Amino acid sequence: MKLIDIYSRYKKDIQYIESELERNIQSNHDVLNETSLHLLKAGGKRIRPVFVLLSGKFGNYHLENLKNVAAALELIHMATLVHDDVIDNAITRRGEQTVMAKWDNKIAMYTGDYIFAKALTVVTQLENPKIHQILSKSIVQMCIGEMEQIRDFFNTEQSVRNYLLRIRRKTALLIAISCQLGALAAEAPRNTVRTLYSFGYNVGMAFQITDDVLDLCGTEKQIGKPPGSDIKQGNITLPMIYALQEKDLKEPLLALINKIKQTEDQSDVNQFIQLIRSSGGIDKAEILANRYIHKATKQLDQLPDIKTKKHLHDIANFVLSRKY
Amino acid sequence: MKLIDIYSRYKKDIQYIESELERNIQSNHDVLNETSLHLLKAGGKRIRPVFVLLSGKFGNYHLENLKNVAAALELIHMATLVHDDVIDNAITRRGEQTVMAKWDNKIAMYTGDYIFAKALTVVTQLENPKIHQILSKSIVQMCIGEMEQIRDFFNTEQSVRNYLLRIRRKTALLIAISCQLGALAAEAPRNTVRTLYSFGYNVGMAFQITDDVLDLCGTEKQIGKPPGSDIKQGNITLPMIYALQEKDLKEPLLALINKIKQTEDQSDVNQFIQLIRSSGGIDKAEILANRYIHKATKQLDQLPDIKTKKHLHDIANFVLSRKY
Numbered sequence: 001m002k003l004i005d006i007y008s009r010y011k012k013d014i015q016y017i018e019s020e021l022e023r024n025i026q027s028n029h030d031v032l033n034e035t036s037l038h039l040l041k042a043g044g045k046r047i048r049p050v051f052v053l054l055s056g057k058f059g060n061y062h063l064e065n066l067k068n069v070a071a072a073l074e075l076i077h078m079a080t081l082v083h084d085d086v087i088d089n090a091i092t093r094r095g096e097q098t099v100m101a102k103w104d105n106k107i108a109m110y111t112g113d114y115i116f117a118k119a120l121t122v123v124t125q126l127e128n129p130k131i132h133q134i135l136s137k138s139i140v141q142m143c144i145g146e147m148e149q150i151r152d153f154f155n156t157e158q159s160v161r162n163y164l165l166r167i168r169r170k171t172a173l174l175i176a177i178s179c180q181l182g183a184l185a186a187e188a189p190r191n192t193v194r195t196l197y198s199f200g201y202n203v204g205m206a207f208q209i210t211d212d213v214l215d216l217c218g219t220e221k222q223i224g225k226p227p228g229s230d231i232k233q234g235n236i237t238l239p240m241i242y243a244l245q246e247k248d249l250k251e252p253l254l255a256l257i258n259k260i261k262q263t264e265d266q267s268d269v270n271q272f273i274q275l276i277r278s279s280g281g282i283d284k285a286e287i288l289a290n291r292y293i294h295k296a297t298k299q300l301d302q303l304p305d306i307k308t309k310k311h312l313h314d315i316a317n318f319v320l321s322r323k324y
Numbered sequence: 325m326k327l328i329d330i331y332s333r334y335k336k337d338i339q340y341i342e343s344e345l346e347r348n349i350q351s352n353h354d355v356l357n358e359t360s361l362h363l364l365k366a367g368g369k370r371i372r373p374v375f376v377l378l379s380g381k382f383g384n385y386h387l388e389n390l391k392n393v394a395a396a397l398e399l400i401h402m403a404t405l406v407h408d409d410v411i412d413n414a415i416t417r418r419g420e421q422t423v424m425a426k427w428d429n430k431i432a433m434y435t436g437d438y439i440f441a442k443a444l445t446v447v448t449q450l451e452n453p454k455i456h457q458i459l460s461k462s463i464v465q466m467c468i469g470e471m472e473q474i475r476d477f478f479n480t481e482q483s484v485r486n487y488l489l490r491i492r493r494k495t496a497l498l499i500a501i502s503c504q505l506g507a508l509a510a511e512a513p514r515n516t517v518r519t520l521y522s523f524g525y526n527v528g529m530a531f532q533i534t535d536d537v538l539d540l541c542g543t544e545k546q547i548g549k550p551p552g553s554d555i556k557q558g559n560i561t562l563p564m565i566y567a568l569q570e571k572d573l574k575e576p577l578l579a580l581i582n583k584i585k586q587t588e589d590q591s592d593v594n595q596f597i598q599l600i601r602s603s604g605g606i607d608k609a610e611i612l613a614n615r616y617i618h619k620a621t622k623q624l625d626q627l628p629d630i631k632t633k634k635h636l637h638d639i640a641n642f643v644l645s646r647k648y
Contacts, residue, residue, distance in 0.1 A: 029468045031475060083437065087430050106411050106474060109433055113407065114467040120444070120460035129451065136444035143438040144353045150430060151355060 003045065003322075006314045010053055013063055017049045020071045024118055035099045035111040036118075039078055042096040047207070048073040048175060050315070052182035055196045057308040059186025068122050069131065069185045073178050075119035076135075080142060080174075082112035087150060088233045095224040131181055138173050145169025153234030154261050156244060156254060163238050164205070171211075172204030195302045199312065202296035207319050209289040212237035214323070216276050222323050228269040231260055238288065239281035249279050293320045327369065327646075330638045334377055337387055341373045344395045348442055359423045359435040360442075363402055366420040371531070372397040372499060374639070376506035379520045381632040383510025392446050393455065393509045397502050399443035400459075404466060404498075406436035411474060412557045419548040455505055462497050469493025477558030478585050480568060480578060487562050488529070495535075496528030519626045523636065526620035531643050533613040536561035538647070540600050546647050552593040555584055562612065563605035573603050617644045 007014055025036040049070035056066045084090070085098040086108050092098060100108035123135060148166045152158055179200030183193040214223050215230045216239055230237050236244075243249050256272045259265065276282065296316045303309050331338055349360040373394035380390045408414070409422040410432050416422060424432035447459060472490045476482055503524030507517040538547050539554045540563055554561050567573050580596045583589065600606065620640045627633050 027464075027468060029471055032468065032471055083433060086433060105429070107471070109407060109410060110467055110471050110474070112437075114464065114471070116440075117460065117463040117467050121457075121464055124453065124456040124460045127453065129448065132448040132456070133445070136441065136448045139441040140351075140438065140445055143434055143441050144351060144356065147353055147356055147431070147434050147438070150434070 003315070003318050006311050006318070007050065009311065010050070013053055014046065014050065016063060017046070017053070017067060017070045017074070020067050021074060024071055024075065024122055025115060027114070031103070031107060032111060032114050035082075035103060035107060036115055038096070038102065039082065039099060039111070039115070042094040044074075044078075044094060046074060047315070048077055048178040051175065051178040051200055052185075054308050054312055054315075055179040055182030055188070055200075056186035057306060058183055058192045058196065058303060059188030061186055065185050066182060068125050069181045072119045072122040072126075072135070073174065073181070075115050075122065076139065077174060079112045079116035079119065080146070082108050082115065084146070086112075087146070088229070088235075090225065090229065090233075092225045095221075126185070128184065131184060134177055134181060134184075138177050141169045141173055145171075145173075149235065152236065154236070154257065156236060156257060158236060158241065160238065160241055163236075163241055167205060167208040168201075171208040172201050175204030175207060176201035192303060195299050199296045199299040199316075202292045202299065203316050203319055206289040206292035206296070206316075209238055209285055209292070210319060210322055213239055213282055213285050213289070216240075216273055217282060218323060224324070228273050231257065231272055232264055232269060234261065238285040239276055239279070241281075242284040243276050243279035243281035246279055246281075249275060289320060293317065327639070327642050330635050330642070331374065333635065334374070337377055338370065338374065340387060341370070341377070341391060341394045341398070344391050345398060348395055348399065348446055349439060351438070355427070355431060356435060356438050359406075359427060359431060360439055362420070362426065363406065363423060363435070363439070366418040368398075368402075368418060370398060371639070372401055372502040375499065375502040375524055376509075378632050378636055378639075379503040379506030379512070379524075380510035381630060382507055382516045382520065382627060383512030385510055389509050390506060392449050393505045396443045396446040396450075396459070397498065397505070399439050399446065400463065401498060403436045403440035403443065404470070406432050406439065408470070410436075411470070412553070412559075414549065414553065414557075416549045419545075450509070452508065455508060458501055458505060458508075462501050465493045465497055469497075473559065476560065478560070478581065480560060480581060482560060482565065484562065484565055487560075487565055491529060491532040492525075495532040496525050499528030499531060500525035516627060519623050523620050523623040523640075526616045526623065527640050527643055530613040530616035530620070530640075533562055533609055533616070534643060534646060537563055537606055537609050537613070540564075540597055541606060542647060548648070552597050555581065555596055556588055556593060558585065562609040563600055563603070565605075566608040567600050567603035567605035570603055570605075573599060613644060617641065 021040055025040060027033055052066055052070040052073060081093065082099050085093060085100045086105050090098050091101045099111050123132060145166055149170060152162065152166065176197050179196035180193055183196045212230060215227060215237065218227055220226050244253055253275060256268055256275065259268045260272060293316050297313055300309055300312055345364055349364060351357055376390055376394040376397060405417065406423050409417060409424045410429050414422050415425045423435050447456060469490055473494060476486065476490065500521050503520035504517055507520045536554060539551060539561065542551055544550050568577055577599055580592055580599065583592045584596060617640050621637055624633055624636055
């Protein structure tokens with residue numbers, strides 16, 4: 001099932017969140033308006049606000065109560081993307097120039113700060129202090145995750161466990177709390193909130209793993225950026241960790257990584273991608289992603305039988321098979 | 325009166341806040357621990373937490389209620405400093421290497437993000453939603469102020485009004501809300517809260533103006549960084565704007581600014597500093613700072629006669645005469 005078909009059932013509400021996002025980032029400062037709008041218009045899957053809305057269906061669904069949670073989470077996500085692109089020297093994202101490339105690093109840093117601050121003004125309109133606490137603690141963890149990523153750049157000795165801990169903080173947490181906070185804001189029963197958190201967490205883990213696979217197996221058109229971006233930045237992802245465990249491949253892979261680290265030569269990157277594709281790393285990573293999605297959908301069994309459950313199921317399966 | 329003499333009356337409480345700051349920034353991530361602690365240990369005047377405490381004296385003073393406000397404001401201030409140093413390519417601050425210089429830009433960006441996130445976890449422990457709203461709106465304004473500063477780099481045509489609007493956002497606002505939130509957290513009467521906000525705002529304006537004067541008139545030892553840092557970054561401050569209004573000086577100043585912009589040659593910077601010092605710009609800036617401090621102390625007249633009032637008076641006068 002395509003994402004657009006799932007989303008179409010919530011079209012009006014998603015569009016409302018989109019207009020809220022646009023309203024929220026407005027300022028009377030020209031550059032900030034431009035950079036923020038540029039970012040917003042580049043689109044994205046909006047998986048976090050969608051999870052907020054869908055999780056809200058398991059409680060008392062009131063769009064007015066959920067809109068601020070949904071907008072805040074997407075804004076926080078957007079802010080982290082801008083700062084990520086600075087760290088990664090990323091030129092394109094979602095097929096558009098990044099803020100860092102179109103303007104510069106410094107403007108990107110403050111655009112991130114600004115969007116994040118705007119997210120906070122949205123959050124402060126929420127009355128439940130528990131939501132504030134969950135959010136702020138998660139943001140601390142996300143920062144630690146980002147620093148771990150910097151620390152682990154070009155570290156070819158890292159373990160699968162290390163990788164999983166890192167993507168937990170970097171990605172899975174924010175998706176997990178999207179489900180949790182949506183359910184909380186809709187005053188869903190405590191068990192349901194917990195189950196949805198766990199669903200989101202597992203989908204989030206799978207989401208990052210498939211993201212890392214796509215960077216090695218997707219086309220530029222599909223993923224909106226040149227393939228091999230991860231290794232160019234020094235980001236050692238799951239398929240690479242698995243491939244490095246293969247005796248025949250370890251030496252040539254290490255040699256290529258070393259060359260890429262020094263010259264960023266595209267032919268080395270292409271050769272590296274080919275080697276990883278020929279390894280068992282991709283399959284193994286996909287199997288692990290599959291296992292996370294299986295765990296996620298298992299969680300859904302505990303939820304009441306409303307049609308939204310089917311849609312969460314569909315999104316989880318989309319995450320596994322996605323090509324973008 | 326020296327700052328240390330004023331502070332000594334609140335020594336125990338200030339030390340408690342200091343230990344809270346240290347406790348709050350701790351993480352199990354090595355680099356973040358090091359960068360944050362490096363920043364904390366470099367010291368600073370801690371004027372924001374001190375204003376929180378002193379303003380709290382005009383209500384029901386409970387250190388336990390005030391500590392989170394005080395710590396959060398100092399952490400937010402610290403986070404902005406790290407990001408500022410990235411923008412300004414600043415090598416030293418408070419006589420110590422900046423995070424950006426000792427580590428790098430990227431680590432500095434995430435250290436700022438991390439300390440800011442830690443500030444938020446402190447804030448979420450506060451129950452008054454009004455405090456959250458005031459804080460988040462102020463942070464948005466601070467980001468806009470920072471972007472305005474980037475926009476105005478090397479803009480020699482800017483007006484005094486432009487400068488004042490910028491430092492209002494960049495500096496005065498956070499000092500103003502330090503007083504406001506301290507009073508609010510201590511449940512001081514509404515009028516008192518408003519008066520203290522206004523006191524803090526005026527002190528904050530004076531504080532930034534004297535900062536900008538010190539960058540031109542202080543020694544490296546006094547200000548903990550090389551003098552002339554502002555013009556090297558392209559930051560056109562109040563004494564410069566005034567000096568540029570002098571007919572005889574405009575041409576040579578513009579020529580020097582142009583040279584500094586291109587080469588950052590220290591002899592040009594020294595010549596520039598000499599020219600500004602010989603102008604009426606320093607005096608005029610000091611007169612304006614004086615006027616803000618006068619306004620600030622005028623506000624104090626409206627407050628009940630407790631001994632803290634005298635101490636606020638003393639701090640305001642310190643800001644005017646400070647050499648660091």
